[in-house]
Amino acid sequence: MPFRTRMFWKAKSGNAAEEYEDALAAEAATGRFAVADGASESSYSGLWARILVEEFTHLPAGAPFAWTEWLPAVQARWASEIGERPGQQAWFVQSKIASGSFATFAGLSITDGHEKRWQSWAVGDSCVFQIRNNKIYNSFPLSRSDQFGVKPLLIGSRSSVTEIDQNRSDHISGGWETGDQFWLMTDALSQWFFSRNEAEAAPVRQVLRILAESEHNPDSFGNWAQKIRDSGDLHNDDVTLLIVEA
């Protein structure tokens, strides 16, 4: 069955839209979806985040996933895109490239065969939420607002694939029902979402109201994100939300 997807994002306040370093991608036909958050201290991390989500969603439907099989080619694509940039580079650009780019990542694969299954793979604090009856039914890889720190685990464009596979990555699988939704978010919105849920403030309904408004006004999501940033409830960071209706 085709999955309906909706995408919302807003760059960190004070940054231009082209400085947005999260990324999101969806392939409804293969049931693959992903978000990533490029670490702001590394260079080309927006590019790295984009490559990660694109490459993940381009995998065939339901194909087995292994970091050790998948990541080397993805890292190679990063290296080749960086290498194609023209001109003599300043010392700090050379240093940044040598140490690589970094991102958190959450990828989701949904299959709709004889069994309705979903699987997710994540590194760091980008999150996948399974939403049922307007409530959080499942969350991965985190489950509480106090689990977010300043140093999340990251996937590096030059890091050891084995190390990521063994020490940084997390995996989950489960079943889904018609009517479920999957919400993928990077850290700032995920943390807000957990904390509103812990306060029993029905965050799913609150977001759905904003999304209903955005059917008529494309600025609704961005305006809302800015409003909750200004009130201090949402960390000032890039904000990303990818909704999959199963």
Add this chain to the structure above:
Amino acid sequence: MPYSAEISRNNPACFLFLIDRSGSMKDPISGAGARRKADVVADAINRLFQTLVLRCAKAEGVRDYFQVGVIAYGKEVGPALGGVLAGRTTVSISEIANNPLRLEERMKKVDDGVGGIVDQKILFPVWFEPMAAGKTPMCQTLSLASQVLTEMVNRYPWSFPPMVINISDGVSTDGDPEPSAEALRSIGTGDGDALLFNLHISSTPANPVWLPDSEVGLPDDHARRLFRMSSPLPTFAIESARRDGATVGPNARGFVFNADLVSVAQFLTIGTQVDPGVQN
């Protein structure tokens, strides 16, 4: 809550380094074979500048999240950056990035990704040169630092408070620096008072006294004075020190006595561990 202002291009954080270049800085530091204190400090400052630049370097260039200044004191007291930055008390981090005095090539041991170690050639930019001559006019230096800070807080009244890191191996030779230090610490932004951290480096092999939370037990008057001159560590610095593995009490001050080679770099890291955009 103080010390929580977000560091951004509109509200940059300011680091001011006060570096002792008195004659005794040519003596070797404890714990580092025959390396001169002046060389160790210059290396640490250059390495720190490199780290600060890299924290602000993005694909499109260097974002000005930081303002940086260096005042050296010894035979003279004054701004100590060279080349096109000579004479400037503070410069933006992008000016630092684009204007090293020179790029040295050094070898660094790196992980080869398959369990081994290989030598990799890296570029080591140099901004600050080691020097050692004259006395230790700390009062005059702190007064000049106060002037620089006053200009900074007038320019950025809501920024993260300025951080001043004073690195010295000796006793002030132009009077009691405590009042000047107190005046400096009273300069602030809407986000809190300026922070003054003192690093005393040693030639004699003695155990460093690391971020003490009381002057009781410090070895002499000089150490106790430096303790009183130093700001209590705000939460971000306590957390940074603890992440680094240090045991730090809640009343700890930004002060290290008898620092050895390792302590210099560690102390600089802790004192500057504020991240653009993640102070909430």
